[in-house]
Amino acid sequence: MEPISRRNVPNAMRKWIKAAFIAVCAYLVLAIVAGVVVGEGSLRLPRRPLRHRAEAEAEALRRYQAKLEDVSIQTADGTTLKAWYIHPRNFNGAAVILLHGITDNREGMAGFARLFLDHGYAVLMPDARRHGESGGTLATYGLRESDDLHRWVSWIYARDLSPQECVYGVGESYGAALMLEALPAEPRFCAVVVESPFSTAREMSYERVSAPLHLGPWFGHTLGRPVITSAVLYVRWRYGIDLLEPSPLAGVTHSNVPVLLIHGAADADISPRHSVILAKAAPDRVQLWLVPKAGHTMAWAAAHQEFEGRLLAWFSTHRRDTTKATASGTL
Numbered sequence: 001m002e003p004i005s006r007r008n009v010p011n012a013m014r015k016w017i018k019a020a021f022i023a024v025c026a027y028l029v030l031a032i033v034a035g036v037v038v039g040e041g042s043l044r045l046p047r048r049p050l051r052h053r054a055e056a057e058a059e060a061l062r063r064y065q066a067k068l069e070d071v072s073i074q075t076a077d078g079t080t081l082k083a084w085y086i087h088p089r090n091f092n093g094a095a096v097i098l099l100h101g102i103t104d105n106r107e108g109m110a111g112f113a114r115l116f117l118d119h120g121y122a123v124l125m126p127d128a129r130r131h132g133e134s135g136g137t138l139a140t141y142g143l144r145e146s147d148d149l150h151r152w153v154s155w156i157y158a159r160d161l162s163p164q165e166c167v168y169g170v171g172e173s174y175g176a177a178l179m180l181e182a183l184p185a186e187p188r189f190c191a192v193v194v195e196s197p198f199s200t201a202r203e204m205s206y207e208r209v210s211a212p213l214h215l216g217p218w219f220g221h222t223l224g225r226p227v228i229t230s231a232v233l234y235v236r237w238r239y240g241i242d243l244l245e246p247s248p249l250a251g252v253t254h255s256n257v258p259v260l261l262i263h264g265a266a267d268a269d270i271s272p273r274h275s276v277i278l279a280k281a282a283p284d285r286v287q288l289w290l291v292p293k294a295g296h297t298m299a300w301a302a303a304h305q306e307f308e309g310r311l312l313a314w315f316s317t318h319r320r321d322t323t324k325a326t327a328s329g330t331l
Contacts, residue, residue, distance in 0.1 A: 176195055196262070
C-alpha cells in the first residue's frame with residue numbers, strides 16, 4: 001500500500017468535508033420534512049366516533065333515574081362543542097367535568113362518570129375540540145381549549161348550580177393538561193384531579209421526537225432539535241399557532257385551585273418527571289401521588305380502591321366556604 005502523500009492529504013480532507021456537508025444537508029432536509037409531518041399530525045388528530053350512546057342512555061335511566069342529555073356550546077371562534085350531561089336523582093349539589101385523553105372521546109370517561117354519579121355528582125362529559133362529535137379543525141393543546149372549558153363551567157352554573165355550589169374537574173393525559181392550563185382563567189373550580197399530564201409542550205416535544213427511536217430526551221435536546229424547530233416554524237407560518245406555548249406548569253403556577261396530581265411511576269408515555277415538576281411548582285396547593293407499577297393513566301387499575309377513595313376525599317374536603325363564596329368568571 002502506498003503511503004499517503006502530502007499532496008493527497010488535502011484531497012482526502014476535502015472529500016471528508018464534502019461528505020459531511022452532504023450528510024448534514026440531507027439530515028436538515030429530512031428534519032424539515034419530518035417537522036411538517038409532526039406539525040400536521042399534532043394538530044389534525046384522528047377522530048374516534050361515539051359507539052355506545054344507546055347503552056349510555058339506558059344506564060343513566062336505569063341506575064340514576066336520569067336522562068342522558070346531548071348538550072352543546074359555541075366557542076369564541078364559532079366552533080360547536082358537544083357533550084353529555086347527566087343530573088342524577090340523588091343530586092348532591094355539585095358537578096364534575098370529565099376531560100378525556102388525546103384522540104379519545106367522552107365515552108372514554110364513562111368509568112369516572114359512574115363513580116361520581118354513584119355519589120350524587122352531576123357529570124358533564126365533553127368532547128374536546130377536534131375530538132368525537134365536537135367541531136374544530138385543529139387541536140391546540142390548551143391554547144383555545146382553555147376558553148372552551150371556561151364556557152363549559154359557565155354553562156353548568158347557568159344550568160344547574162348556584163354560585164355557592166362547586167364545580168370540580170377530572171382530566172386524563174391530554175385532558176389533564178387542558179384542565180391545568182385552564183385554571184388561571186377559570187377560578188370557579190373548587191378542586192381538580194388530573195392524571196398523567198405533561199408539564200410543558202417544550203419539555204414534552206423532546207420526548208416525543210426521541211420516542212420513535214427509543215431514545216431518551218437527550219436526543220430531542222440535541223440531534224432531534226431541528227425536527228422540533230421545523231415543526232414549530234411550519235405550524236406558526238401556516239396556522240399562527242406556537243406549538244411550544246401550551247404550559248400546564250404555567251396554569252398551576254398562576255392558579256389557586258387545589259390540584260390532586262396522579263401519575264403512574266411506570267408511565268412510559270409521559271414520564272412521571274412531568275408531574276414532579278408540576279408538584280414542586282406549587283407545593284402549597286398541589287398534592288402528588290406517584291402510583292407504583294402503574295402505566296399511563298393506569299393508576300385506577302393498579303390501586304383501585306385507593307384511587308377512588310383519594311378522588312372522592314379530595315373533592316369532599318374542598319367544598320366552597322358558602323359564607324365567602326362569590327360569583328366569578330362570566331362569559
